[in-house]
Amino acid sequence: xxxxxxxxxxxxxxxxxxxxxxxxxxxxxxxxxxxxxxxxxxxxxxxxxxxxxxxxxxxxxxxxxxxxxxxxxxxxxxxxxxxxxxxxxxxxxxxxxxxxxxxxxxxxxxxxxxxxxxxxxxxxxxxxxxxxxxxxxxxxxxxxxxxxxxxxxxxxxxxxxxxxxxxxxxxxxxxxxxxxxxxxxxxxxxxxxxxxxxxxxxxxxxxxxxxxxxxxxxxxx
Amino acid sequence: xxxxxxxxxxxxxxxxxxxxxxxxxxxxxxxxxxxxxxxxxxxxxxxxxxxxxxxxxxxxxxxxxxxxxxxxxxxxxxxxxxxxxxxxxxxxxxxxxxxxxxxxxxxxxxxxxxxxxxxxxxxxxxxxxxxxxxxxxxxxxxxxxxxxxxxxxxxxxxxxxxxxxxxxxxxxxxxxxxxxxxxxxxxxxxxxxxxxxxxxxxxxxxxxxxxxxxxxxxxxxxxxxxxxxxxxxxxxxxxxxxxxxxxxxxxxxxxxxxxxxxxxxxxxxxxxxxxxxxxxxxxxxxxxxxxxxxxxxxxxxxxxxxxxxxxxxxxxxxxxxxxxxxxxxxxxxxxxxxxxxxxxxxxxxxxxxxxxxxxxxxxxxxxxxxxxxxxxxxxxxxxxxxxxxxxxxxxxxxxxxxxxxxxxxxxxxxxxxxxxxxxxxxxxxxxxxxxxxxxxxxxxxxxxxxxxxxxxxxxxxxxxxxxxxxxxxxxxxxxxxxxxxxxxxxxxxxxxxxxxxxxxxxxxxxxxxxxxxxxxxxxxxxxxxxxxxxxxxxxxxxxxxxxxxxxxxxxxxxxxxxxxxxxxxxxxxxxxxxxxxxxxxxxxxxxxxxxxxxxxxxxxxxxxxxxxxxxxxxxxxxxxxxxxxxxxxxxxxxxxxxxxxxxxxxxxxxxxxxxxxxxxxxxxxxxx
Numbered sequence: 001x002x003x004x005x006x007x008x009x010x011x012x013x014x015x016x017x018x019x020x021x022x023x024x025x026x027x028x029x030x031x032x033x034x035x036x037x038x039x040x041x042x043x044x045x046x047x048x049x050x051x052x053x054x055x056x057x058x059x060x061x062x063x064x065x066x067x068x069x070x071x072x073x074x075x076x077x078x079x080x081x082x083x084x085x086x087x088x089x090x091x092x093x094x095x096x097x098x099x100x101x102x103x104x105x106x107x108x109x110x111x112x113x114x115x116x117x118x119x120x121x122x123x124x125x126x127x128x129x130x131x132x133x134x135x136x137x138x139x140x141x142x143x144x145x146x147x148x149x150x151x152x153x154x155x156x157x158x159x160x161x162x163x164x165x166x167x168x169x170x171x172x173x174x175x176x177x178x179x180x181x182x183x184x185x186x187x188x189x190x191x192x193x194x195x196x197x198x199x200x201x202x203x204x205x206x207x208x209x210x211x212x213x214x215x216x217x218x219x220x221x
Numbered sequence: 222x223x224x225x226x227x228x229x230x231x232x233x234x235x236x237x238x239x240x241x242x243x244x245x246x247x248x249x250x251x252x253x254x255x256x257x258x259x260x261x262x263x264x265x266x267x268x269x270x271x272x273x274x275x276x277x278x279x280x281x282x283x284x285x286x287x288x289x290x291x292x293x294x295x296x297x298x299x300x301x302x303x304x305x306x307x308x309x310x311x312x313x314x315x316x317x318x319x320x321x322x323x324x325x326x327x328x329x330x331x332x333x334x335x336x337x338x339x340x341x342x343x344x345x346x347x348x349x350x351x352x353x354x355x356x357x358x359x360x361x362x363x364x365x366x367x368x369x370x371x372x373x374x375x376x377x378x379x380x381x382x383x384x385x386x387x388x389x390x391x392x393x394x395x396x397x398x399x400x401x402x403x404x405x406x407x408x409x410x411x412x413x414x415x416x417x418x419x420x421x422x423x424x425x426x427x428x429x430x431x432x433x434x435x436x437x438x439x440x441x442x443x444x445x446x447x448x449x450x451x452x453x454x455x456x457x458x459x460x461x462x463x464x465x466x467x468x469x470x471x472x473x474x475x476x477x478x479x480x481x482x483x484x485x486x487x488x489x490x491x492x493x494x495x496x497x498x499x500x501x502x503x504x505x506x507x508x509x510x511x512x513x514x515x516x517x518x519x520x521x522x523x524x525x526x527x528x529x530x531x532x533x534x535x536x537x538x539x540x541x542x543x544x545x546x547x548x549x550x551x552x553x554x555x556x557x558x559x560x561x562x563x564x565x566x567x568x569x570x571x572x573x574x575x576x577x578x579x580x581x582x583x584x585x586x587x588x589x590x591x592x593x594x595x596x597x598x599x600x601x602x603x604x605x606x607x608x609x610x611x612x613x614x615x616x617x618x619x620x621x622x623x624x625x626x627x628x629x630x631x632x633x634x635x636x637x638x639x640x641x642x643x644x645x646x647x648x649x650x651x652x653x654x655x656x657x658x659x660x661x662x663x664x665x666x667x668x669x670x671x672x673x674x675x676x677x678x679x680x681x682x683x684x685x686x687x688x689x690x691x692x693x694x695x696x697x698x699x700x701x702x703x704x705x706x707x708x709x710x711x712x713x714x715x716x717x718x719x720x721x722x723x724x725x726x727x728x729x730x731x732x733x734x735x736x737x738x739x740x741x742x743x744x745x746x747x748x749x750x751x752x753x754x755x756x757x758x759x760x761x762x763x764x765x766x767x768x769x770x771x772x773x774x775x776x777x778x779x780x781x782x783x784x785x786x787x788x789x790x791x792x793x794x795x796x797x798x799x800x801x802x803x804x805x806x807x808x809x810x811x812x813x814x815x816x817x818x819x820x821x822x823x824x825x826x827x828x829x830x831x832x833x834x835x836x837x838x839x840x841x842x843x844x845x846x847x848x849x850x851x852x853x854x855x856x857x858x859x860x861x862x863x864x865x866x867x868x869x870x871x872x873x874x875x876x877x878x879x880x881x882x883x884x885x886x887x888x889x890x891x892x893x
Contacts, residue, residue, distance in 0.1 A: 095872065111883070115890045142879045146872060154872075 006054055007125070013047035014133040017167060018109060021140035021160060025105055026098045030090045030152055034079045037156045041071030044163045051170045060170055067166060071159060075191055079152060082195055093149045101147050108139040130171030137164030155194050162187055225274045225283035226300040229308065229351060232267040236260065236344035240337045247333035253326040256336045260343060261319035264312040267347065271308035274300055276718055290356050294414050299353035302721035303486065306562060307350045307478045310569045314471035315343045317697050318463040321577050324693030325463055328584050334375040335461055342368035342467065346475050355404035355414040362400065362479070366393040366443070369472060372464045373456045385455035392442050392452040399439035400479070403432045407487060419487050429488055433495050436483050437502065443476035445529045446536060447506040448844045453529060454513070458521035458589065462580020465521060469528040470572040474565050477535055484543065485558075485726045491543035493642050499540035504652040506533030507659040509844075512816050515666045515808055516840065518801045519589050520579045523670055524572065527615065530659055531568045534630060535561050537652055541633045542727070544645050551729030553636045556744050558723050559716055559731050560629035566715065567622040567708060571614040574701040578608035581690040581698070582674065586683040591673045591801045593681040600687040603695050605675045610702040612667040614709065617660050620758035622709035625742065627660060628752055632744040665808060673801040680795045710754040712742050802838075809838070817841055 020040045027033040045068035052060030083090065094101070116132035123131070141161030145154045162183065239259045246252045274283065283300040290296040300308075322339070329335055345365030352358040370393065374386035406428050407419045424432065442449035453473075457465045484491060510529030517523040538561035545554035579589070581604045588594055598605040614621035617628075634656070637649035679685040689695070708715055713734030720730040737743050741753045813819035817840040826832040869877070 108883070111886055111890060115886055118890065139883070142875070142882070146876045146879050149872065154875075 006050075010047070010050055010054065011129055013043060013050055014130055014167060014171075016043050017047065017163070018133050018136050018140070021137050021144075021164075022102070022105055024144050024156070024160060025101050025140065025147075028092050028094070028098075030083055030088075030092060030150070031080065033092065033153055033156055034076050034083075037160060038072050038076040040160055040163055041067055041076075044166060045072060047167060048170045063166065063170065067163070070187070071163065075159065078191065078195065079155070082198060083152065086198070088152075092153050094147055095149055096147045101143065105140055105143055108143065109136040112136045112139060127171050131168055134164045134168030134171065137161070137167060140164075151194070151198055155191070158190070159187065225270055225305075226285045226298050226351065227283075228270045229267055229300060229347065230285065230287075230298060232263050232270070233344045233347050233351070235263045236340045236347070239263070239340040240344070243336035243340055244333075247336045252336060253329065253332050254323060256340065257319045257322040257326055260340050261316055261323070264315035264319060264343060268309060268312035268316060271300070271305045271312060275302060275305040275309065275721060284353070290354075290360070291414070294354055294356060296357045297353035297415050297417075298351045298357070299416070300351065302725050303478070303481065304350050306566075306719065306722050307474065308347065310474050310566055311343075311346045311350060311471050314467055314569050314573055315346075317573055317577075317701055318467050320700075321466070321580070321694050321697035322463045324691035324695075324697075325461070325577075325580055325584060327691070329461065331375060334377075335372065335464070338368045338371040338375070339464065342372060342464070342472075345369075346472060349475050350478055353416045355408060355416070355419070358416075358479075359397065359401060359404065363397055365472065365475065366397065369456075369460075369464070369468055372460045372468075374459070375461060375464075376459070379459075381455070382459040385452070385459040389452040389456040392449065396439045396442035396449075399435045399442070403435035403439060403483065406432050406435070407483070416482075416487060420489070423490075424488060426492070429490075429492070430495065432488065433484060433498070436480055437498070440476045440480040440483075441502070441536075444473045444480070444532045444536075445506070445510075446502050446532060447509050447529065448848055450506065450510070450529045451845060451849060454517075454522050454525040457525040457528070458519065462521070462576055462583060465525075465580070466573040466576035469525060469576060470569040473528060473532055474569055477532070477539075477561075477565060480536075481539065481561075481726070484539075485546075491547050493544055493547040493640075493645060496540045496543035496547060497644055497648055499536055499543060500648055500652050503533045503536030503538075503540055504655040506530065506536065508533070508655050508662075509816065511659045511662040511666055512808075512812060515662055515669070515805050516813065516817070518591050520582065520591055520594075520670065520674060521576070521589050523591075523666065524575050524579060527663065527666065528568075528572060530663060531564065531572070531615075533659070534627065534656065535564050535568070537656060538564065538630045538633065540652075541630070541637075541649065544640060544649070545633075545636070546727060548641055550636075550639065551727050552731075552745060553633060553639070554727045555723040555729040555731050556629060556636070557633040558727055559719050560626055560633055562719050562722060563629060563712070563715055564623075564626035567614070567626050567705070570701050570705050570708070571611045571621075571623060574607060574611040574698055574705065575615065577694060577698045577701070578604055578611060581694055582687070585687045585690060586681075588681065588683050591670070594674045594679070594684045595677040595795065595798065596675075596679040596684060597687055598675040600685075601675075601689050603689060604698065605671075607695075607698040607702040608675065609671055610705060612671045614705040616664040616667045618664070620706070620709045620754045620761060622705050622712070625709055625712035625752070625754060627656075629742075629744060630656065632750060635750075636745070662808065669801055669804045673799070673804065677798045678795045680798065706758075710758045711740060712752075712754055713737065713740055716742065809840075813840065816843070818843065 017040065020036060020043060023036050024033060024040070027036055045064045048060055048064040048067060052058065052064060096104075112135035113132045116135055117128060120128045120131060138161050141157050141159075141164060144157030144160065146157075148154055148157065165183070239256060242259070243252065243256045246255070285298045287296045287298070318339075326332065326335070342365065345361055345368050348361035349358060349365055352361050370386060370390050373389055374382055376382055377386070404414070407424065408414050409422060409424070409428075413419055413422065437446065438449065442452075445453040453469075457469050460468060507530045510526050510531075510533055514523045514526035514530065517526055538557050542554045542557035542561065545551075545557055581601065582594065582597065583589055585601065586594060586597075610621070614623045617623040619625075631653065634649055634653040637646060637653075640646055640649065679687075716731055716734045720733075723730045732743055732745075734740075734742055737751075739753060740755050741751045743751045809817075809819050819841075820839045822837045822839070824835045824837065826834060866877075
């Protein structure tokens with residue numbers, strides 16, 4: 001089962017997810033960011049499918065399909081449409097410049113590696129690596145949310161964070177399908193709500209920069 | 222045996238049922254009468270059950286476990302000698318307050334705010350004493366606190382009452398929190414919440430010290446131990462008078478019960494230096510409490526401050542008991558503990574009586590300010606008489622009961638040279654001196670309380686229009702006054718009844734008093750000292766009767782007429798009388814300059830002006846200013862600063878969460 005090749009492939013897929021998360025950090029165009037996110041979701045689907053094959057768990061194929069369909073296709077296409085219909089500016093205002101963000105990202109990955117390898121000495125090597133990668137992806141997703149001012153990119157950060165959760169759950173053998181479906185469903189709901197929200201902000205402020213909300217409240221940024 | 226505790230729990234259920242009933246019918250006219258009758262009957266039955274348990278010589282305890290509370294523990298209830306004694310105090314106080322309430326409650330403007338909580342309050346106090354695991358104990362404790370809080374703010378339209386309620390709530394929450402930590406420490410890592418399991422384990426000295434400190438905060442704040450007393454003079458007077466009596470006379474005793482239960486029963490092995498702390502706080506409470514009372518002109522506040530003094534006396538006795546127990550002197554420890562318990566009983570009698578009296582004055586005149594009262598002895602002769610009895614008792618004058626218990630405390634203090642540690646040898650006589658000072662000040666305070674309120678001439682139209690109160694209130698006060706006298710002249714009966722408690726907690730008891738000739742009280746041995754309340758009473762009665770007889774027989778009966786002596790005042794209006802403030806002035810000048818930083822200043826009118834000169838007195842509550850104001854300031858500063866967090870941008874909130882998450886992960890990564 002745990003032959004070197006299968007292990008390396010799983011490792012490769014999870015590692016690529018972290019790499020793609022890094023790619024998100026330096027995108028400064030909205031469409032590019034969404035495309036990278038779609039790539040993220042597709043690689044996640046591959047990774048989950050590989051886990052399904054390894055563990056012989058057919059329900060994980062469903063998870064992979066959900067990831068591919070919703071996150072790889074529906075949501076990116078939806079976001080593209082929203083951006084086109086709103087006609088919002090396609091460059092991203094970052095709160096922190098790219099260089100320091102990348103450095104912080106490297107620090108976060110180091111932290112999650114050190115932490116996960118320390119707290120899971122008894123788990124299998126595959127699960128340990130998987131968990132460490134998953135934690136990195138979650139932290140990087142949060143970092144994307146924190147460093148962007150644009151509401152659309154915050155949504156994307158949130159979705160990539162959720163990808164990290166799915167990776168952790170599949171690596172850990174045994175998240176029930178129901179949970180996965182409900183998580184996917186809640187993500188979809190969040191997507192719809194945030195989409196509607198975006199339209200409303202746009203109508204009122206002619207911008208999806210969340211800073212406009214703060215100006216409206218009379219607060220300093 | 223299960224019958225005792227089961228009967229008591231049925232009684233508690235009855236009280237809770239009365240609460241529900243009171244909520245349903247509280248707006249009807251007959252509600253007051255019905256509810257107080259029900260609580261009177263229930264309290265009386267529970268009193269009888271507890272008294273039977275204590276006096277009936279039941280060596281074995283009565284236990285019961287109900288499937289309530291935490292599922293893996295259940296709710297344990299237990300009736301032992303200590304619990305039985307405190308149940309007697311609680312339920313006797315409750316019965317007296319109910320009887321008084323039958324009359325007093327008719328003047329209540331908002332009975333629906335008082336009746337349900339009154340019964341709930343009684344139920345809560347009973348449950349605290351009955352509880353035998355930490356969870357039920359804390360739950361009952363909080364129930365008791367909240368019920369009494371609701372009673373404090375029953376008349377919430379007055380701004381001072383809402384402030385009192387707020388301070389009480391804050392102090393009660395802090396106290397409960399301290400108790401929670403104390404029990405958590407006692408339970409240990411194994412989480413043994415049942416008292417029987419806690420009793421079986423021996424905590425380390427460090428844990429013991431911390432638990433003692435937490436108990437002093439938790440029970441002390443409820444009892445009114447200085448410096449945690451600040452809520453008491455605000456909250457006790459704010460409640461309706463029979464509730465004030467319950468809070469001052471009974472609830473503070475429940476707090477003392479918690480202290481005794483943990484320190485003497487659950488931990489069991491006090492160290493000698495711990496007793497130093499208790500002695501110091503007790504003596505401080507006694508002196509500061511009575512000094513505050515002396516300066517006070519609000520009758521109910523005066524009584525509340527005097528409660529702080531009495532709690533101080535009780536804690537001094539408890540500290541002595543700890544010191545003697547730590548030194549392996551069981552006889553002396555039993556004497557000290559008996560003194561504490563006896564004073565608890567006595568204080569519940571006379572403090573209830575005095576609050577009832579203050580309530581009677583309040584109903585008929587609408588005044589709590591003594592400077593507007595006066596001359597009530599002519600209009601309320603019976604109330605004045607029983608109030609005088611209460612004043613004599615609380616001033617520790619023989620032959621009343623206050624003397625008997627304080628005398629026992631002093632007997633214990635006189636045994637202090639036999640202690641081994643020099644710290645205690647020096648401390649205990651100093652504490653004795655402070656107690657003597659507070660006893661003397663108590664006499665002065667209650668001369669003032671009685672003299673200004675009941676003697677002289679009315680200082681306001683309200684006092685002039687006063688009349689005697691109803692029969693229920695008078696009966697309740699009269700019963701308490703008689704009991705004050707009876708326990709004073711027959712202290713031996715009470716001391717013997719208390720022996721099961723001291724036997725259980727100390728392993729020793731005072732000598733059997735009923736075996737002594739002539740009902741004499743002998744604390745240790747007759748060669749050292751003894752007191753005979755009965756003989757003192759007979760002597761006072763006979764000498765006073767003889768004096769009256771001689772004066773009336775031998776003095777001339779001829780009526781003589783002469784000019785009234787005007788005391789040097791040409792204008793004899795009631796304003797020219799001695800006032801409460803002027804009575805307290807000498808003591809304020811001697812002790813107040815130090816204790817309250819009291820300053821006097823005279824404002825003279827400019828020459829030629831006809832305005833009166835004014836004497837201003839400025840006093841400071843040093844504890845409030847030194848301890849509580851900085852605390853309040855710090856909390857306000859922190860909340861103002863943290864208020865900034867309420868108005869961050871979404872991204873900043875995310876950053877905060879993110880930063881905190883990373884921080885926690887870092888801690889986890891670095892943690893060894």
